[in-house]
Amino acid sequence: MSESGKLERIESTEALRIFVDSTAVYTYVADFETDEILMVNRYYAKNLGVPIPRMEGRKCWEFVNGEGEGRCAFCPRDFDLDGNGRFDPGPCTAEAYNPTLGIWGKWTGQGITWADGRRAHLMTVVDISSEKLLREELTYLAYYDRALNIPNRTKIEKDIAERPGGNFCLIAFDYISLRYINDAYGRKLVDALLKAVISWIGSFDLQHYEIYRVDSDEFCLLFDNADMMSASGLADRLHERFQEPWEINIGGEVTTMSCRIAVCVIDGRLGFKTPEDILAIIDRTLDISKERQGVAVYDQDMDGILKRDLQLEVSLKNCVQEGMVGFDVYFQPIVDPKSEKWIGLEALCRWDSPEFGRIPPLVFIRIAEQIGVINKLGYWVLDTAIGICAELRLDTIEGFFLDVNLSPSQMSDDTLINKVLISLQKHNFPAQNLSLEVTESQELSDTDYSHTTIERLKSLEIKMALDDFGTGYSNFNNLRNLPVSILKTEKQFIDNIVSDMYQQFLSKVLVDLAHEADMRLIAEGVETPEQMRELMKNGADYFQGYLFAKPLTPEELAASVHKFRERDGIFRAVKEELGIAGAGGAGGAGEGV
Numbered sequence: 145m146s147e148s149g150k151l152e153r154i155e156s157t158e159a160l161r162i163f164v165d166s167t168a169v170y171t172y173v174a175d176f177e178t179d180e181i182l183m184v185n186r187y188y189a190k191n192l193g194v195p196i197p198r199m200e201g202r203k204c205w206e207f208v209n210g211e212g213e214g215r216c217a218f219c220p221r222d223f224d225l226d227g228n229g230r231f232d233p234g235p236c237t238a239e240a241y242n243p244t245l246g247i248w249g250k251w252t253g254q255g256i257t258w259a260d261g262r263r264a265h266l267m268t269v270v271d272i273s274s275e276k277l278l279r280e281e282l283t284y285l286a287y288y289d290r291a292l293n294i295p296n297r298t299k300i301e302k303d304i305a306e307r308p309g310g311n312f313c314l315i316a317f318d319y320i321s322l323r324y325i326n327d328a329y330g331r332k333l334v335d336a337l338l339k340a341v342i343s344w345i346g347s348f349d350l351q352h353y354e355i356y357r358v359d360s361d362e363f364c365l366l367f368d369n370a371d372m373m374s375a376s377g378l379a380d381r382l383h384e385r386f387q388e389p390w391e392i393n394i395g396g397e398v399t400t401m402s403c404r405i406a407v408c409v410i411d412g413r414l415g416f417k418t419p420e421d422i423l424a425i426i427d428r429t430l431d432i433s434k435e436r437q438g439v440a441v442y443d444q445d446m447d448g449i450l451k452r453d454l455q456l457e458v459s460l461k462n463c464v465q466e467g468m469v470g471f472d473v474y475f476q477p478i479v480d481p482k483s484e485k486w487i488g489l490e491a492l493c494r495w496d497s498p499e500f501g502r503i504p505p506l507v508f509i510r511i512a513e514q515i516g517v518i519n520k521l522g523y524w525v526l527d528t529a530i531g532i533c534a535e536l537r538l539d540t541i542e543g544f545f546l547d548v549n550l551s552p553s554q555m556s557d558d559t560l561i562n563k564v565l566i567s568l569q570k571h572n573f574p575a576q577n578l579s580l581e582v583t584e585s586q587e588l589s590d591t592d593y594s595h596t597t598i599e600r601l602k603s604l605e606i607k608m609a610l611d612d613f614g615t616g617y618s619n620f621n622n623l624r625n626l627p628v629s630i631l632k633t634e635k636q637f638i639d640n641i642v643s644d645m646y647q648q649f650l651s652k653v654l655v656d657l658a659h660e661a662d663m664r665l666i667a668e669g670v671e672t673p674e675q676m677r678e679l680m681k682n683g684a685d686y687f688q689g690y691l692f693a694k695p696l697t698p699e700e701l702a703a704s705v706h707k708f709r710e711r712d713g714i715f716r717a718v719k720e721e722l723g724i725a726g727a728g729g730a731g732g733a734g735e736g737v
Contacts, residue, residue: 164183169187169269170187170188170270171266172204173256173258173267175258175264176220176262176264180202180204181199181201181203188207192207192244208242209243216240217240218240220236220255220265235252235253236252237250237251239251239272239276247271247272248271248272248273251267252268253265254266286298287299292339294357295357296357297356297423300356300366301420302419304412304419305419310412310413310415311369312366312367312368312369313372313374313409313410314367314375314409315367315375315382315409315410317383317408318361318405318407320403320434322360322403323361325403332394333392333399333401337403348378352370358426362426362430364426372411375409376441379441382407383407383438386405389401406440407433407440408432408433408442409439409440411442411443429446429450456500456508456511459499460508460517461515464521468524470495471494471495471524472697473491473492473493473532474491474696474697475695475698476492476694477489477688478547478688479688479692480543481686484715485708485712486708486712488544488545488579488686489533489545489547491529513553522553522554523554523567526564526567527570527571529548530570531567531571532701533573534572539574539577541709544577544708545607546578546579547580549581550582560597561600564606565604574605576607578606578607579607579608580607581608581630582608582609583612595627602627608627608630609630609632610626610628610630611632612634613634613654613658630663631658631664631666632688633666633668634669635669635689637650638671641679651678651679651682652683655682655685658685664686665684666687667684667686667687668688670690670691673717675691680722691714693707
């Protein structure tokens, strides 16, 4: 098109032929009305294997789509007519496959006026087969898992985004402890197991679905137009299949492998904003499946719960980042039955969310772990608790100890010891008055790093306590090797101790095991004098629970400091009943832990 808006007119066809024959690009000119080829260059004819005289005068689409196929989908005629059917030429481009040449081409058409005045279009075709192959290979690498040759996380995000109406269902399943299976059997057998599962799923008569590898051990099935009942039925079959072992045949050798999975079903119609929202929901629902050891269905009720969790995450993260907004440290006393006085405190974190009010510790601690702020929160509790106890001069009380919980994440933090020392020095608080409490006994017994960390802390005269003692075999098996000096039993060992002879016996066993290992035992969750009596009979060293005091605010603690020096009359009647001597003697307040 010239600047005046008129068609470029071909004044000399011979000059044009000389030009097009000099190019190594497929080129031809076709009549706009009849589609007859007016001119074709040697490059096109040579690669097609058809002489120029046999091409000129024939329909152009015969050498693109094949004879009898009709006009091409990218015919310039469709682009060079405006809404009123007027000829309005302009360059048009398209990428398409030419079966007669066997190439992928980039087609460019331009309206022109032929020498005799008729309208025509000039077409050039550049071979982009190699580029197309490279793009497809890059697309494959971006969207597919090479080991299993199935779509990956990026692809499912793209595919979900292309379904804004939400008319789909998802089944997600997660292999539990696939890493340990890999360690036991090797990568080759694990890949064979994954392929066997995919093949097993493919054996069902499933319509309009795709399976994706979302993560190394997490997979999803995306169903179009599927109903939740059918999807839930398939999820149940998938879960049941993994209750039995898989037999994997490699090179004639059969290996039997057992593996558990978590399974969940997601209804896409629940109105998710982004694919990332759905994948986050999948992870949470799979966690619920693991807890329930069954298929978890993401329905309206769960939608409300998990969406609230997502909102809680935002609230928690903002509160931590803005200076621990709404967080407080409470203190629950630890009592010495021999001296009949308070001997220690456990620091407890509490959170009042500005949006949701008081949130239970089990809930917000789990969320803090999930979003990666548990360490920051834990060190804040440590420093705040030490500061309050130092301000109240509790370290001047003989035998006093402050018990502060450490998360498993903190135990893996190589800055833990330095941060503990900084807090102690900052508040001039003696290390021997601090007790750090850990929960995961299995981690302590199996992890060299944890052992080394605890030994270093103990060398600084910091006490180490183990919570939930008695809930796992490893506690008994490795008790002598655990680098701790205080054991704490769970409330479950005390609840029915008055009426349950087995609990009475077990309580005695736990105390004896602790003493045999030269440790002290704290019985948590003591709520009645009757429970206290049974524990005193069995020789528990310290008590903690609502019978003595609920968790106290710093102000309530300041008003109760005298209880570290004054006897609690609650012990007198029980001691008289059991024939136990009064205060003093070994293990009293002066002896400590």
